[in-house]
Amino acid sequence: MKSIPIINKVFFLFILVAILYNSSSVLITVNSNSGISLLIPAIIIVLLINSSNKKLPTIKGMNSTTFYCIFVIIGLFTFFYNFDSTVLSPYIRFFLIITLSLLLSNIYSFENFVIYYLRIILIISIFSLIGYSLVNFLNFGSFLPIITNINNIDYYNGYLFYILHHAPERNIGIFWEPGIFASFLIIALIFEVSMKEKINKVHFFIFSFTILTTLSTSGIFLLPFILILLINKRNQTRISLLFNIFLLLFFILVQFRLEEILQILNNINPDLFGKVLYKSKSVMTRLNGPLVDLAIFSQSPIYGVGYSEYYNIWRSLTYRSDVLSQTSTITYFLAVFGFMGIFYVIGWIKGILNIQKATLLGKLTILSIFIIILTKEPHQNNVLMYLMLFYFLKNKSVA
Numbered sequence: 001m002k003s004i005p006i007i008n009k010v011f012f013l014f015i016l017v018a019i020l021y022n023s024s025s026v027l028i029t030v031n032s033n034s035g036i037s038l039l040i041p042a043i044i045i046v047l048l049i050n051s052s053n054k055k056l057p058t059i060k061g062m063n064s065t066t067f068y069c070i071f072v073i074i075g076l077f078t079f080f081y082n083f084d085s086t087v088l089s090p091y092i093r094f095f096l097i098i099t100l101s102l103l104l105s106n107i108y109s110f111e112n113f114v115i116y117y118l119r120i121i122l123i124i125s126i127f128s129l130i131g132y133s134l135v136n137f138l139n140f141g142s143f144l145p146i147i148t149n150i151n152n153i154d155y156y157n158g159y160l161f162y163i164l165h166h167a168p169e170r171n172i173g174i175f176w177e178p179g180i181f182a183s184f185l186i187i188a189l190i191f192e193v194s195m196k197e198k199i200n201k202v203h204f205f206i207f208s209f210t211i212l213t214t215l216s217t218s219g220i221f222l223l224p225f226i227l228i229l230l231i232n233k234r235n236q237t238r239i240s241l242l243f244n245i246f247l248l249l250f251f252i253l254v255q256f257r258l259e260e261i262l263q264i265l266n267n268i269n270p271d272l273f274g275k276v277l278y279k280s281k282s283v284m285t286r287l288n289g290p291l292v293d294l295a296i297f298s299q300s301p302i303y304g305v306g307y308s309e310y311y312n313i314w315r316s317l318t319y320r321s322d323v324l325s326q327t328s329t330i331t332y333f334l335a336v337f338g339f340m341g342i343f344y345v346i347g348w349i350k351g352i353l354n355i356q357k358a359t360l361l362g363k364l365t366i367l368s369i370f371i372i373i374l375t376k377e378p379h380q381n382n383v384l385m386y387l388m389l390f391y392f393l394k395n396k397s398v399a
Contacts, residue, residue, distance in 0.1 A: 018042035023384040024180045026162040029149035039096040046103045064393040082306030090307035101386035110391045121188040125210040128173040131161030171213035182219025293331030304338030329374040351392025
């Protein structure tokens with residue numbers, strides 16, 4: 001039986017909403033239960049599409065399926081070892097997110113995913129810039145309703161964009177904090193440069209300019225990595241290779257010493273660099289957030305502390321400290337799941353290094369970008385990030 005186009009469009013729109021809602025959106029921090037409510041029917045719809053297409057994992061898809069099974073085993077192991085029947089929703093959300101991500105990666109080609117990803121991030125960027133301009137230059141915020149998330153952070157609700165009430169000058173798109181938005185924009189630039197024969201200069205400019213409006217220090221300082229991809233795409237001589245390797249090592253060093261560099265620059269010229277330092281996340285949060293995770297990991301390195309105990313210990317360790325929030329996805333996995341949480345970062349390394357038709361420098365540059373993103377931002381419950389992980393594990397061509 002032929003599928004009805006209008007129904008297909010409705011299903012596609014519903015799946016898109018489920019993905020974006022569960023990809024660190026503002027709304028997930030307002031009502032996380034709705035995220036689970038969206039994931040369940042989305043999985044059912046995708047299963048129906050998958051069964052009608054009769055698609056099964058291929059040899060190229062076995063890596064993603066293997067890592068999916070590893071994640072499920074790790075999650076179940078940690079749940080039963082740290083059994084607490086009152087804390088089920090974090091585990092349910094985790095299993096639903098990775099299941100939806102795997103199913104989608106089996107149905108749609110990576111090329112189609114990239115096309116839709118670029119379009120969606122472009123639309124989000126345009127609406128965010130419109131909202132950003134209305135609130136910051138025309139004082140339109142007074143006409144917008146305000147919503148409050150579970151951490152008592154207020155947002156101007158533009159429905160197609162959101163603005164931080166306490167920091168309207170930082171563009172967040174539809175995501176709960178600027179760094180998350182900047183990360184997705186950086187990934188859009190990777191795809192724009194590495195996946196397309198011809199770069200769309202207008203799209204490239206919009207993505208780059210929108211990153212600047214987030215005032216995310218990590219996002220802004222990742223832009224030079226995109227420059228390496230650009231140079232590598234256009235010129236692959238030996239001299240160019242050596243120059244790019246030097247740039248890559250230099251930019252990696254800058255990223256992991258970013259807060260100290262900003263502090264030095266602020267001491268030299270506080271008028272110029274003070275605002276950037278102030279508007280970025282707390283320096284102590286950036287530096288000590290992962291250390292808190294590692295301290296939690298040391299309490300149960302084999303089995304992990306589980307979801308509920310993680311937050312209890314985290315609160316006790318950060319009480320009256322300068323660490324304001326959890327920042328590193330990689331160390332979070334270690335703390336929650338124990339040493340087996342290392343499979344999360346192993347998956348990214350394996351997937352990106354297996355990218356087809358990419359130069360070694362291109363692979364290392366992309367890997368560096370993702371490791372920095374996963375070190376400095378919390379993406380543990382992010383559908384889009386798991387989708388990309390599973391696509392990379394399928395050894396799909398990215399450059």
